[in-house]
Amino acid sequence: MRKVSCALTIAGTDPSGGAGIQADLKTFQELKSYGMSVVTSVVSQNTTGVKGAHHLSENFLLSQLKAISEDMPVHALKTGMIANKSMMKVISEWLGEVDAPYVMDPVMVAQSGDPLIEKEDQRYLKEYLVPKTSLVTPNIPETEVLVGGEIKTEADMKEAAEVIVRDLGAGAALVKGGHLNGRAVDFLYDGKRFYEFESERIDSPNTHGTGCTYSAAITAYLSQGHALPQAVKEAKYFVTEAIRHSFHLGKGSGPTNHFALREEVFNQWL
Numbered sequence: 001m002r003k004v005s006c007a008l009t010i011a012g013t014d015p016s017g018g019a020g021i022q023a024d025l026k027t028f029q030e031l032k033s034y035g036m037s038v039v040t041s042v043v044s045q046n047t048t049g050v051k052g053a054h055h056l057s058e059n060f061l062l063s064q065l066k067a068i069s070e071d072m073p074v075h076a077l078k079t080g081m082i083a084n085k086s087m088m089k090v091i092s093e094w095l096g097e098v099d100a101p102y103v104m105d106p107v108m109v110a111q112s113g114d115p116l117i118e119k120e121d122q123r124y125l126k127e128y129l130v131p132k133t134s135l136v137t138p139n140i141p142e143t144e145v146l147v148g149g150e151i152k153t154e155a156d157m158k159e160a161a162e163v164i165v166r167d168l169g170a171g172a173a174l175v176k177g178g179h180l181n182g183r184a185v186d187f188l189y190d191g192k193r194f195y196e197f198e199s200e201r202i203d204s205p206n207t208h209g210t211g212c213t214y215s216a217a218i219t220a221y222l223s224q225g226h227a228l229p230q231a232v233k234e235a236k237y238f239v240t241e242a243i244r245h246s247f248h249l250g251k252g253s254g255p256t257n258h259f260a261l262r263e264e265v266f267n268q269w270l
C-alpha cells in the first residue's frame, strides 16, 4: 500500500484564499502531503482586511479534533489563528492525543492590522500552548509580545529566539524578519544552536498569507520526516518563490502564489 504523509492545520479561514486554512491546504497539496484541516473561526476577510469573525464553540472544535484523532494519522500539525482562551484550552488538552511535531504560527494581528486574537488571551497562548510546541514561528510584532521587549536588530531577533526556547519552553523558535528593513532573514534556535535562513527582499506588495504559507510548508516537510533545519530551509525557498510569483489580485495586499514551484509557472512568468 502507498504511504502518504499527513499534515493537519488548525486555523481560521480566509475566503479570499491567500491566508489561513486555505493557504495551508494549498501549501500541503503543493508539497505533496495529504492535507487535513480543523476550523477554529470562520473569518470574513479579503486582501483589504478583516470584516468579521465567527468563532466556533468549544464543543464543535473538540468534535472536529476528535474526528481527526479517532480516525486519521497525523504526521505533523500546525496551528494558526486561535482567537480565544477557551479554544486554546481545548486544543492544548487534545494535543495529548497526538504524537507528532507541532508547529505554532502565533497569529495575533492580520497584515491589514486587524486583531485575530483577543489581547488578554495572548498570555494564555504563551503560557499553555508554547511549551507544547516543536517550533514557534513569530514575526517581529509577535516576538515582541512573546518576549515583552522591542525587536529592532538581528541581534535582538536571535536573543528573542533563545528566550522563547529557554524561558517559554518552546521546542524551537524561528523568528522571522519580514517586518525588519534590509535582508529577509529568519533565525532558528533549536535549544542548541542557531541557523540563519536568508533570501533577497522581493519588492512586492502582495504578501498576504506569507506567515501561514511558510509555517504550513515547514509542517508539510516535517510530516515527510525531514529534520527541522532542513524543513525550514526548504520551506523558506517555497515561500520566497511564492512571494516572487505572487498575484496582483484584490484591492489590498495580494496573495502569494502557492503553485510557484511548478515548472510551467516558471516558464510562464519568469
Ligand SMILES: Nc1ncnc2c1ncn2[C@@H]1O[C@H](COP(=O)(O)OP(=O)(O)OP(=O)(O)O)[C@@H](O)[C@H]1O
Pocket (backbone or CB within 6 Å): 110, 111, 138, 139, 140, 176, 177, 178, 179, 184, 185, 186, 199, 200, 201, 202, 203, 204, 207, 208, 209, 210, 211, 212, 214, 236, 239, 240, 243
Ligand atoms: N518582501 C519579502 N521578500 C522576501 N521575503 C519576504 C518578504 N516579506 C517577508 N518575507 C519572508 O516571508 C516569511 C514570512 O515572514 P513575515 O515576517 O512577513 O511573517 P508574517 O508577518 O507572519 O507573515 P504575514 O506577512 O503573512 O503576516 C519570512 O521568511 C520572511 O523573511
Ligand SMILES: Cc1ncc(COP(=O)(O)O)c(N)n1
Pocket (backbone or CB within 6 Å): 011, 012, 013, 014, 019, 020, 021, 043, 045, 080, 081, 107, 109, 110, 111, 112, 116, 207, 208, 209, 210, 211, 212
Ligand atoms: C484566518 C487567518 N489566519 C492568519 C492570517 C494572517 O495572515 P496575514 O498576516 O498574511 O494577513 C489571516 N489573515 N487570517
